Amino acid sequence: MRPAARQPRLTRERARAVLAGLAVLLGASLVLAAIIGGVRIDFSRALDFAHPDSPDFVILFRARLPRVLLGATVGGGLGAAGAALQALLRNPLASPDVIGISGGASIGAILVLALGVGGPAWILVPAAAFAASLATLGAIVRLSTVHGRLNPYSLLLVGVIANTIAAALIMLVTAMVDSLRAQGVLVWLTGSLAQRPYSLVATVFVFTVLPALALWAQARSLNLLALGEETAVQLGTDVARVRRTSFLASALLVGASVSVSGVIGFVGLIVPHCLRLAIGSDQRLLIPASFLGGAVFLVWADTVARTLLAPTEIPVGVLTALCGGPFFIFLLRRQEEGRGI
Amino acid sequence: MSREPVVRLEDVRFAYRDRSVLDGVSFEVERGERFGLLGPTGSGKSTLVRLLSGVLRPSAGRISVGGRDLGGYPPAELARRVAVVPQETALDFPFSVLEVVLMGRAPHLGGFGFEGDRDVEAAESAMTRTGVADLAGRFFHELSGGEKQRVVIARALAQEPEVLLLDEPTTSLDIRHVVEIFELLSALSRERGMTLVVVLHDLNLAALYLQRLAFLKHGRLYACGPPEEVMTYRTIRDVYETDVYVHRNDLTGRLNVLPLGSVTAGSRT
Numbered sequence: 160m161r162p163a164a165r166q167p168r169l170t171r172e173r174a175r176a177v178l179a180g181l182a183v184l185l186g187a188s189l190v191l192a193a194i195i196g197g198v199r200i201d202f203s204r205a206l207d208f209a210h211p212d213s214p215d216f217v218i219l220f221r222a223r224l225p226r227v228l229l230g231a232t233v234g235g236g237l238g239a240a241g242a243a244l245q246a247l248l249r250n251p252l253a254s255p256d257v258i259g260i261s262g263g264a265s266i267g268a269i270l271v272l273a274l275g276v277g278g279p280a281w282i283l284v285p286a287a288a289f290a291a292s293l294a295t296l297g298a299i300v301r302l303s304t305v306h307g308r309l310n311p312y313s314l315l316l317v318g319v320i321a322n323t324i325a326a327a328l329i330m331l332v333t334a335m336v337d338s339l340r341a342q343g344v345l346v347w348l349t350g351s352l353a354q355r356p357y358s359l360v361a362t363v364f365v366f367t368v369l370p371a372l373a374l375w376a377q378a379r380s381l382n383l384l385a386l387g388e389e390t391a392v393q394l395g396t397d398v399a400r401v402r403r404t405s406f407l408a409s410a411l412l413v414g415a416s417v418s419v420s421g422v423i424g425f426v427g428l429i430v431p432h433c434l435r436l437a438i439g440s441d442q443r444l445l446i447p448a449s450f451l452g453g454a455v456f457l458v459w460a461d462t463v464a465r466t467l468l469a470p471t472e473i474p475v476g477v478l479t480a481l482c483g484g485p486f487f488i489f490l491l492r493r494q495e496e497g498r499g500i
Numbered sequence: 501m502s503r504e505p506v507v508r509l510e511d512v513r514f515a516y517r518d519r520s521v522l523d524g525v526s527f528e529v530e531r532g533e534r535f536g537l538l539g540p541t542g543s544g545k546s547t548l549v550r551l552l553s554g555v556l557r558p559s560a561g562r563i564s565v566g567g568r569d570l571g572g573y574p575p576a577e578l579a580r581r582v583a584v585v586p587q588e589t590a591l592d593f594p595f596s597v598l599e600v601v602l603m604g605r606a607p608h609l610g611g612f613g614f615e616g617d618r619d620v621e622a623a624e625s626a627m628t629r630t631g632v633a634d635l636a637g638r639f640f641h642e643l644s645g646g647e648k649q650r651v652v653i654a655r656a657l658a659q660e661p662e663v664l665l666l667d668e669p670t671t672s673l674d675i676r677h678v679v680e681i682f683e684l685l686s687a688l689s690r691e692r693g694m695t696l697v698v699v700l701h702d703l704n705l706a707a708l709y710l711q712r713l714a715f716l717k718h719g720r721l722y723a724c725g726p727p728e729e730v731m732t733y734r735t736i737r738d739v740y741e742t743d744v745y746v747h748r749n750d751l752t753g754r755l756n757v758l759p760l761g762s763v764t765a766g767s768r769t
Contacts, residue, residue, distance in 0.1 A: 167598040167637040171614040249592040379613075383603055385592050393553045394659070395579030395607035440593035443614070 169441040177438055181451035188455050189231060192462045193223045197469030222354075229360045230352045230461040230475075231454035233416040234426055236367035238453020240412040241427025242434075242445050243374040246381040247405050248300075250311040251435075252490060254428035255292075255413040258314055259321025261424065263295025264288040264417040265348065266328050273336045273344050285366065289414030295321060296410050350421040350476020352461050359419060366415040370408035371450050377405050378442035385440070423457065423476045425483020430456050432490065506531045506663060506695050507552065512561035514547055514719075521547045523719040524561070529712075531662075532693040534686065536706045539716035540740050545699045548716075549667045552697065553584045566662065579607035583656035585666040589648060591640050597651050598636040601627055604658030619658075626657035630684060646677030653684065663695045664688075671701065678702075682709045703757040707731055715739045731755050 194200075198218055205215035241254040248258070255261045267287035299321055303313035329348065333341040374381075380401040383391040391398050416423065431449045438444055457475070460482075464475040505528035514522040522544045529535045537545045550556040551563060554570060563570045565581055573581075583604070591600070604626070605619040615623075627633040630650040635643065640651060649669060656664055666685070670678040686709055689696050700706045706713055707727040714724040717739045723730040736744050736757060743760040 167596050168602060168615075168620075169599070174614075246593070251593065379606065379609070382595075383606055385595065386589060386600075386603065387586075389550070389555050390584070390586060390589070392555045392575065393579060393582075393584040394603060395574075395576030397575055435593065439599075440595050441599065 169439060169444055174444045177444060178447055178451065181448055181455070185231065185451050185455050185458075188458045189227055192227045192230075192458045193219060195462055195466060196223055197466055225355055225357050225360050226352050226461065227458055229355050229363065229419065230458045232360065232364045232367050233352065233420050233423065234430075234457025234460075235450040235454035236371060236412040236416045237423065237426040238430040238449035238451075238456070239371040239374055239446050240409045240416075241453070242431035242442065242449035243377070243381060243405050244409055244427070245431055246384055246442055247402060247409070248309060248311070248314060249384065249387075250314055251432065252311075252315060252428070252487065252494070254425065254431075255409070255416075256322075256422060256424040257428060257487065258299055258318035259325065260292050260296050260299070260410070260413050261417055261422045262322040262325030263298075264292035264414050265422050266325050267291025267414075268418050269329055269332055269344055269348070272347065273332045273340050285362070285415060285418035288418035289411055292414040292417065293407070293410035296406055296413075300406070346474075347421045348476075349474035350423040350479070351472075351474050352420050352457075353465075353472070355419060363415050363419045367412060370411040370415075371446070373408040374405055374412075375443075375446045377401050377408075378446050381405065381442040381446075382440075421476055424480045425487065426453050426457055426460075426479055428490075429483055429486055504531050505529065506566055507697065508562075508564045509548075510562040512548075512551065512558045512563055514544075514551060514556065514559050521719050522551075522558075525716070525719070525721050526561075527714055527721060527724050529663075529695060529697055531695055532689060533712060534689050534696045534710045535698070536710040536713040537697065537699045537716065538701075538703065538706060538713055538739075539722070543716040543739075544719040545716055546667055549584065549665050549697075549699055552663075552665055553582055554578045576607040579659060579661075581661055582663045582665060583659040583661035585649070585652050585656050585664065585669050587668045587671055588645075589640075589652050594639050594641060596636065597627070597632060597638050597640055597643070598623065600640045600651055601632075601655045601658050604655035607659060622660060623654070623658045626654040627651075629657060629688070630654040645672050646674075646680065649673060649677070649681060650684070653681070657688070661694070663697060666696065666698045668699050668701060670705075678705065685709070703731065703736065707755040707757070708752060727755055731757065 196218070200215040200218050204210070204213045205219040207213065207216065210216065237255060244253045244255065245251050265288070267290055268284050271283050271287045299314065299317050300309065303310050303317045305313060333344050380391070380396045383394050383396050384398070384401070388398050430453045431445060434445060434448050434452050438448060460479055461475045464473045464478045467473060507529040510526050512522055512525045513520070525548070537548060539545055547556065551558055554573065554575060557571065565578070570578065601623040602615050602619060605615055605622060608619065609615065624633065627636060630653050632647065632650050632654055635647060635651065640648065643651065670681050673681065682705060685696055688694050698710060710727065712724070712726055713730055715722040715730060715735055722739050723735050731746060733744060733746050736742070736746065745758045745760055747756055748754070749756045
């Protein structure tokens with residue numbers, strides 16, 4: 160006797176309840192993560208707005224809070240992008256980093272960082288990352304399309320190759336610039352959320368929330384794509400428009416996250432996958448839930464990364480890759496053995 | 501049955517790049533009719549289904565549904581009139597049976613809506629009609645082939661279409677499930693006056709369940725009419741390039757087709 164699906168269908172009420180629960184969880188995580196840290200802070204001084212120069216105030220509001228907020232934003236964007244990409248590419252193993260989009264985006268950002276192109280970095284780096292992630296996504300989709308159909312295994316292979324090429328190009332760039340710049344690139348590349356000003360956090364927030372909402376608006380069409388492109392058309396979906404909008408929004412999300420925090424891998428894989436098991440495959444809930452879930456996940460991953468070996472910091476990208484790599488292999492094995500999708 | 505064409509093709513041509521697939525096909529399907537599209541692999545049957553469901557557009561000629569040119573339909577409106585049951589459905593993600601059937605309500609819903617009572621009712625009645633109501637909470641990907649196909653037919657019924665297009669709907673099923681599906685389809689056409697256009701390989705099923713057949717060969721219409729008229733030794737030999745024995749079945753009163761293989765050559769000499 161096989162287990163029945165947990166809920167026969169998604170209702171508006173259930174979607175609201177799940178999202179409210181995740182929102183509360185995120186709120187609590189933001190507060191807790193800002194409190195927790197290598198240095199113990201005194202709250203009476205940290206919350207004393209009359210003296211914004213006290214070390215406690217600076218640690219809480221200048222170091223931790225922006226970092227926690229940025230973690231939530233980047234994690235949310237990666238979670239939503241992962242959920243949408245899995246539906247778009249009809250592949251539960253797809254995520255921005257696995258299929259090479261993050262790698263592609265990082266080339267764009269690194270070229271600007273390392274070569275020191277003239278102009279304001281706060282807009283040039285994201286723009287370059289976005290352009291590169293869009294170009295990479297387009298190339299990957301084109302290369303893994305065989306006879307008009309997207310081949311899921313070609314997609315993973317092309318992604319591996321794209322990542323390898325990206326890594327090689329990054330090494331080339333770092334070899335060509337002076338050691339100080341190369342060091343900066345390396346620090347950024349391992350994926351870090353530290354020391355970002357509020358203005359940058361706000362910019363990234365806007366460029367994350369807007370495309371995430373655009374993806375959410377496509378949710379029902381993305382559901383239909385699971386039946387195959389042709390059936391989606393026969394159910395009245397403008398598939399070309401849905402794909403265009405969703406690819407563009409996903410590329411924006413990846414570009415925004417990579418430009419500010421480097422490559423933080425596997426968030427877009429782990430979060431939607433676990434949520435799908437818990438709440439079902441309906442994208443109307445899965446996309447916003449992956450946003451909130453991704454935010455919670457990365458806030459805590461970063462908290463662990465900065466406290467585990469304090470005062471030494473583990474780059475958060477290293478931590479997520481160490482957890483995510485084995486998880487990916489587990490999923491791949493499960494899929495190959497035909498035990499569920 | 502009213503003698504009113506619901507589907508009409510006039511000199512329809514289609515080519516994938518420069519390879520011509522359909523070369524001037526014309527026929528009409530009447531409202532409530534059970535119509536078969538037959539012919540060897542590559543004769544253009546599945547392309548016709550794609551054209552009729554708006555996935556492809558003809559290179560030349562005219563296709564109309566309900567008296568209106570297909571080019572003039574917004575995608576969702578066409579989907580409310582024409583539903584398609586493909587040969588096989590593979591889902592990439594775990595959706596429940598009810599969720600899959602509710603996807604048939606997509607052309608009736610607005611951009612981002614949740615399904616209302618009316619939609620759930622339509623889905624549940626479709627599931628009851630195809631006998632899958634008790635599977636509602638099961639995962640679609642865990643069902644057997646026959647169950648899956650009945651769920652997909654329920655999804656098509658939930659669309660509440662006038663025309664049901666079926667592209668070899670029973671190819672991957674065993675004989676019991678094949679009969680089950682065709683009995684269900686015949687009943688639906690009788691009860692609801694639903695028009696069926698079925699792409700089929702099995703000539704015996706076509707003779708048993710369908711009222712009129714179109715034989716395609718190399719993208720052209722070779723013959724079109726009731727099985728009694730068109731299912732002859734000569735037509736089948738010409739269309740499929742295979743020798744067959746066509747005879748009347750004493751029990752059903754319908755025509756049966758048996759391949760002869762090389763036995764004929766031996767017995768003639």
